[in-house]
Amino acid sequence: MPQLYELNLRDYWNIFLKRRRLVIAAFLAVFLSIFIYTAAQTPLYKASVLVKVDPYLTLPSDVIFPSPREYWMPELEMSDYTKQLVSRPIIEQAAKELGWIKDDMSDKERDYIVSAINDDVSADAVEQTHLIRLYATSRDPYKAAEIANKITEVFKRVNREQKNQKTHGVRVFIEETLADTSAKLREQEERLRVLTTQGAVGVGVNIINQIYELDKRETEISTKFTEKHPDIMRLREQIASLKDELSKLPKEEFEYGILKRDTAINEGLYTNLKQRLNEAMIKEAEKVDNVILVSPAIPSKKPVYPNKPKNYMIGLMFGLLLGVTAAMVTEHLDTSIGKVEDIESFIKVGVLGVIPFYSVKEKGEETKTKGWRKLFPKRAAKKEEGLRKPHIDVLEKGSSLFLEAFRILSVNLQVMFGKGERIKNKILMITSCNPEEGKSLISSNLAVILAQLGYKVLLLDADTRRANVHKIFGLSKKEGGLTDILMGKLSADSAIKTATDLMLGSTGVENVIDKPWLNNLNIITSGSVFPNTINLFNSEKTDETLKYFRNKYDVVIIDSSPILAVSEPSILVPKTDGVLLVYKAGSTSRLALRRAKTQIESVKGKGAVSGVILNNVTPEIGMDTYYYYNRKYYGEDDKAETPGISDIEKGKGGGYV
Template structure:
């Protein structure tokens, strides 16, 4: 029962997530399908009516003037029908926008129309971009975060402007519709004397043509929505379903429980002492990490107070920064605080990494962590900036095609990127983003312009999120991409997904010159960390070392040095 309940909840959540992310395409497809059934029935009836007429009356022929009059009448009537279809489509677009206006947390709204005006198309693209940025923010922030709320206000403003334009478009089409109806009325009055059979034949033929053209158009639209529906967005995957255990687990054992309860009281002091020792992360503990993993600790990245970071940013950029720019810069210490403890930590990491790679030529490195939220992406970006400040050309590749973060940390567009290159729809040099892209992004022109070394930094973002990224990293195309990048840059740094949840990092490891593990002590246990290292070694990946991230530091005036006394989780 428990397994069925857990699987039902997981399946329900997954289906709801898929439905919410693809609701707009489904609504549009349903609208076209309903219209398709109606028009198909109308076409069948009109064809049947024309067939019956010809069986009874035969073909009716008119003189040139009458034929031309009927053709003009048919053309106006067809234009009137087409205009009515466009009005219905525009009304449906307007309904979708207004319905979504009260639901700021729903899926991004896209208005699909071949007849949309240039301004509406531009606003629609802006709406898509804003919703993409919002989805990227929600990876790290809650919906009530000021950055998300500010973006919601921009989205609402664009929607309201689109609604205004669509309503204006509907009024224009209504005026055109009335003008066509007046012209049709004049034709009817002028050619009322035409033979009744000829008028009826022309009317039937016109109805068949109109319904046939409309049916073909709707059929094409339906195929387009079927293709969009096949490209469904899935953000939730069930890694392993719940199963019923074959035998009872943790069955009650009264005698054993009583004995253990007695022993706990006696051993409580020893347990407390052991806990204190476990949380004492002095130099001995760092050496313990090296002994446990059998790899060197390349660097220790300290944690600093958020208020101190804001003060340091304001010293460099006295002008008022918005909350979004402040949030982005607070994670990029080497850009604004070259003498701070965080920047020193990354410089120390850079030097130790160079020494660790003396025995072999290293042109590419992947960075991975055992679990989520261990500071891997932050480490990759800041280390890349630090190396670029030495004059070396560095390329950062966001290979996390499940929850990418490089683009949001640097304020860049996510698409096009790595996935487009691996699919074959783009060349890798065409998706590389450099200093000009950073200047035009959310970091700000002045902030990037004043930062040293940014002109040596290049980025390939993740691109669109494919359904099965592992297939990309197990392909020859990915190997060729890494080789091409190594020829054009001094160092290629690949940001990988966590090792334990998915296999992507293990597949990438053997294809680069080395792997750097990022570990936040206390975030996960020692056993999962060792398991992650074992998986990389089994894949024949070369592990260069480990970086300890987000370590709280305290300045000691007695020894004039930093003493790391504990690890904090974030």
């Protein structure tokens, strides 16, 4: 199957030109709205400060007293600095130093000022760097720069104070520990002096040192070996032997040895603390500041809000988008067509006939047009259409204008299929895009007109789902028709309905007896209901039946189901000589018309649609080529009474299709 038709650039351009007023109106509405909104906004200015947090800042004390650096977690640390930069204490202190917060203000006033500043400032860490950018927004560019610089200044000072406070705490801790250690040393030295006077000479000092060293050695190798290891067992034996030897010494010698060892440890600790105290005092004397101002804020000359170029560009884009969308939606919803040339250029198929809207009136009924019908003719047409019944009596009452439309259609068909001569052995299928477009009534009227012109015509109702032909011609039932032939229940000839059947139906003898040309018209109804008619239509029996009818009649008119609604018409299309597509003006989407043409061509090939029959044309559609609808038929008596079916052979009569 060929690819479905798509709108090309020329089609879109034509739609744009046709709806240019709507496009311009929508564009101006959107663009002017955004322009006025942008102009009414108070401009806001933004200032920014760039600071660097240096985790590896080298101080003089680091050169004098080298020490391992603290572990640095960039993401965590930078996040902490970023949050602290815009924290409430920093902002409040900056507002105080700027004079925006007074000492006599209430807490509520302070909170309001701090909250307002907090809403106007933000801070972001620059990825993969140690940089933080602080933004401040204000209606005054100088005020924005001022608050950004002041917040940065307070942040640097607070960070420096926090760092120095930490160093001060370290120094105080070392001083207190050093004092405690010094006091312990004095006590231990005094006790050693007393033990010396009591006769202790330090015999146990050597033993205690050996025990300490052996304990230290055992602790080291116990991490590598089990308790049953020979080295560990040997060390434990040595320690036990030394402890046994130590227990045999006098009490004074034992205590003297312990004190001597503790004194040596405290002396080492005292020496280390003295060194650390000197380092802490030097670090405390330094002003630790690892926050560096990289770029201060300067007043901006260009506001960041509103962004006029951006807003105008958005207005331009959305204006055009809304205009084009409105044009496309309106075009899609607008099913009316301005002129025949629009249809022909739209689907590249000629219009063979134009059937006007015509309201059927009972004899003697006055055809007065109410005021609202003049104002809303399309609505009036739809209301009158709902009152009509598909019946043969539509051919009893009508205007020459209506009949003339079918005569023009029949002449166009003769030119197309008869090549200027009479039509011979042709099968024509009449279908539509959607239901209720008048295809059945057009098929019936066309069959009557062709029969009147002397053609031997067969009207075949192939719309098995919503059969109407039997109703139009007043036949009592649809059974005994096409599906019965295809199922083999009836022969083709026995299913044919003739003028005799019309006289026996609701049409009546009086409306048929004086019309000898009705003998040229045969009718086959849709037949009995069959659950799967597509299989019937796709059978060889269908091909044989259509071939038989082609040879027997001049014209076979098939009234099929809508091409887009069901699948049966697609089966019948390749079996016909031509397809006429009924399009109901003011009702059916033009895109549906194009899809119907594409569907027909997909099963039969390009050019399969012989022509379009435009139905239900009303004056408000405004087709300039339909001027003849408002003119009297040439040579017709203005006062001629609307005739019945008995006068149709004289060129009078008509009805709504």
